[in-house]
Each structure stands twice: as C-alpha cells, then as structure tokens.
Amino acid sequence: MEKVIVLLRKAPYGSIYTAEAFRTIMGIAVFEMDICVVFVDDGVYSLVKDQNPEKLEMKPLGDGFPMLKEFNVNRFVVHDESLSERGLVPEDLVMEVEMANSSQVSEIIKDYGRVLPF
C-alpha cells in the first residue's frame, strides 16, 4: 500500500492551509492509501476542542479530523513539544492521538518517505 504523510504546520482559520489539508486527505483517502496525519508547530491548533468560528462565518475545522477514521485514516501524530509550548495538553484535543517527540516525528517522516506539506 502506498504511504503518505499529510503534514500540518499552520493554524486553522488564519489561512486556508488547514481546510485544504483536510480536503486533500478526503480526496486521497478514496485511493486506499496508508495516510498518516502529522501536526507540528501551529498545526496542533487544528485539533483544539470546541472551535466555534460562527462569528467569522466559517465552518469549524477541528471536529472533522475524528471523522476521518470513517474513511480509514487512522494514524494521527502530534509533536509533543509543539503542543506543550502552546500551553496545551492532549486532553485539550478533539481526539486521542499518538504523541511523538522530535526524533520520533523525524523517524515517521523517514519511514513514510512522502510528505504533503500544508
């Protein structure tokens, strides 16, 4: 099976990157690929619970990630240092994720070999 990482480094709502990453994951999930979604730097904000962008007239982005499991996207990795330096803990996130330190993220990227950056 083809393996690919979707790497999110940007915060949601401030730019189009998070929404586009999500659309891309939905798009490639139909090809039965081994998809690993990795959240680094401001990308970890994508998973914060209780996002409500109603006043921005936008759709909430965080709640979509747990639903990706229905499309057979099952691996979600969060860089632990990115999370902690933002004052966040795993309980602040919309779903259970695999926490990884820098060298573990590095290994995962090496293992998958292909990265779609957002």
Added chain:
Amino acid sequence: MLFTVNDSSLTSDSLDSLLRIAPSGAPILLYEDGVFSAMEGTRDSQKVIDALKDHPIYALDADLEARGLKRLIKGIKIISYDGFVELVEKNDMVPWL
C-alpha cells in the same frame, strides 16, 4: 496609537518586534492568529504578562471562539467587533504586519 497583531507569536516574530518598539502605554489588539498570544502557559506567555505592565492588551472574541481558546492570561481584555471599532475610532491604527 493602536497597534494590531494578527500573526501567531509561536511561528512569527511580529509580537516580539512590536513589543520592542511600541511606545509605552499604547494599546495592543490581538486578532486572527494573533489571539494565540493571549493564552496562558505558552512559551510566550511571560512576554505578554510583562507587556501588560506597559500596555492595555485586547483580544478579539470572534477569533478566540473560532480557535477554541479558553485559558487566557489575566488582564487581557476580550472585545467584540464593536469594541474593535471603538478602539479604531479613538486611536490611529498601526497594523504590525
């Protein structure tokens, strides 16, 4: 003068740069990705806490709610779009892009 920041301080130097240069007493408004700096317990929280001694700091409610941010640094004033407009009416606005 009202200085505004719309970048995340965790991945941009906008806030650092502004805090070095903004005249003492000048109000600062955080909006869009700038609101991440209003959170407590981040790498940059102490800078913001120190800055509150010199500047009133505001954060836009719509952007906080969108991002699900709740644990905020004490002393930061949460304002609505109407509050934003009032600040702009009272001060010349300098976006720190």
